[in-house]
Amino acid sequence: MEYLELLLKGLIVLFPFAFHWMLITYKWSFRKIEKELIKVLVTGAAGQIGYAILPMIARGVMLGPNQPVTLHLFDNIKQVDEALNGIKMELIDAAFPLLKGVIATTDIVEACKDVNIAVMLGGLLRKEGMERMDMMSKNMSIYMAQALALGKHATADCKVLVFAKPSNTNALILKEFAPSIPEKNIRCLTRLDYNRALNQIAKRLKVHASDVKNIIIWGNHSSTHHPDVNHATFTTKNGERLVREHVASDHWLKTEFINTVQHRGLAINKARKASSALSAASVACDHICDWVFRTPKGMWVSMGVCSDGSYGIKLGLIYSFPIKCENGKWSIVQGLKIDEFSRAKMEATAKELIEEASFAKSCLNEQ
Numbered sequence: 591m592e593y594l595e596l597l598l599k600g601l602i603v604l605f606p607f608a609f610h611w612m613l614i615t616y617k618w619s620f621r622k623i624e625k626e627l628i629k630v631l632v633t634g635a636a637g638q639i640g641y642a643i644l645p646m647i648a649r650g651v652m653l654g655p656n657q658p659v660t661l662h663l664f665d666n667i668k669q670v671d672e673a674l675n676g677i678k679m680e681l682i683d684a685a686f687p688l689l690k691g692v693i694a695t696t697d698i699v700e701a702c703k704d705v706n707i708a709v710m711l712g713g714l715l716r717k718e719g720m721e722r723m724d725m726m727s728k729n730m731s732i733y734m735a736q737a738l739a740l741g742k743h744a745t746a747d748c749k750v751l752v753f754a755k756p757s758n759t760n761a762l763i764l765k766e767f768a769p770s771i772p773e774k775n776i777r778c779l780t781r782l783d784y785n786r787a788l789n790q791i792a793k794r795l796k797v798h799a800s801d802v803k804n805i806i807i808w809g810n811h812s813s814t815h816h817p818d819v820n821h822a823t824f825t826t827k828n829g830e831r832l833v834r835e836h837v838a839s840d841h842w843l844k845t846e847f848i849n850t851v852q853h854r855g856l857a858i859n860k861a862r863k864a865s866s867a868l869s870a871a872s873v874a875c876d877h878i879c880d881w882v883f884r885t886p887k888g889m890w891v892s893m894g895v896c897s898d899g900s901y902g903i904k905l906g907l908i909y910s911f912p913i914k915c916e917n918g919k920w921s922i923v924q925g926l927k928i929d930e931f932s933r934a935k936m937e938a939t940a941k942e943l944i945e946e947a948s949f950a951k952s953c954l955n956e957q
């Protein structure tokens with residue numbers, strides 16, 4: 591009887607503490623599933639890649655199926671104002687569970703406010719008869735202005751992915767004019783070239799692209815980039831095999847393969863009368879997903895990043911390298927053997943980037 595009384599008294603004293611503890615654990619368990627909102631800016635959002643990528647981001651393809659997002663849509667041309675609003679209405683109508691808000695604006699400051707990720711599609715496409723240098727100089731002033739706004743208004747660790755061509759050099763300008771954003775966070779997209787190369791090899795070996803890995807895209811996202819298969823492997827029933835040995839044609843690898851990958855964008859443009867959008871949007875999600883989470887074990891991908899001098903590439907150039915990622919951090923894969931053929935191609939594409947950079951500098955000095 592005495593024991594029972596003691597137990598009862600004990601329970602009465604302990605109950606408020608136990609109840610409080612239960613409340614705290616309950617709240618914590620909710621915090622764990624409710625991830626912090628990520629704000630994603632898409633510039634040039636009224637364009638064709640914008641239209642393809644926005645629903646992918648809202649559906650969790652880029653940042654995972656549990657990640658709530660707010661989308662910031664930016665485009666700068668007056669007549670697109672209405673189009674932007676139309677896209678906003680569509681995004682709302684689709685009722686994506688992860689989409690917590692949409693801002694559609696032609697004001698770059700509002701667009702950049704507190705964004706965590708910036709996907710830079712906005713820019714002028716080269717029209718028929720337009721000089722490449724003309725297109726480059728116009729895009730350079732666009733990137734300078736947007737870099738200033740991003741540097742001032744985005745979050746300090748904002749991750750930036752530049753699409754718009756010339757993408758490596760636009761990223762370089764962004765790096766120069768947004769010094770508050772860590773240079774490690776400024777990238778350009780060469781994943782499309784990488785995935786195209788995987789597919790050409792897969793077709794030749796009669797396997798699926800997902801069985802092939804570790805191709806390298808070196809350099810510029812232009813027709814000078816170099817798809818290198820010297821370290822690439824593919825999966826067979828009997829384990830991993832070297833692509834180069836099984837293709838068994840150096841001639842094909844040095845001619846048709848490289849040429850097809852380098853000019854795939856042009857071929858799509860001819861066929862569609864518009865540049866690639868569906869594939870570009872999809873691989874941009876692959877790029878950011880790998881960057882934020884990780885590249886699978888034993889595998890690398892290609893990304894245009896700021897050169898740290900690896901493989902003899904000029905320091906500071908935005909150049910495509912083999913990259914591994916883990917938990918938001920990335921590194922250039924080191925120590926890969928480079929043959930004479932690849933070395934010459936790597937230098938040629940670096941030379942083009944150096945020329946673009948000095949052209950950019952001269953354009954900016956004139957302003």
Ligand SMILES: NC(=O)c1ccc[n+]([C@@H]2O[C@H](COP(=O)([O-])OP(=O)(O)OC[C@H]3O[C@@H](n4cnc5c(N)ncnc54)[C@H](O)[C@@H]3O)[C@@H](O)[C@H]2O)c1
Binds near residue numbers: 665783
């Ligand atoms: N790196 C790659 O792998 C890759 C692949 C495909 C396309 N691209 C490039 O991506 C870019 C976008 O392609 P797209 O097919 O969506 O082009 P698009 O012409 O359909 O869209 C571009 C959008 O940018 C907008 N824009 C123009 N000037 C702007 C500015 N100052 N600020 C903000 N927005 C501006 C336009 O109004 C338009 O809506 C192009 O430069 C294209 O060449 C790159």
Ligand SMILES: O=C(O)C[C@H](O)C(=O)O
Binds near residue numbers: 854858866
């Ligand atoms: O926009 C383009 O000119 C083509 C694009 O860069 C591509 O590689 O598909």
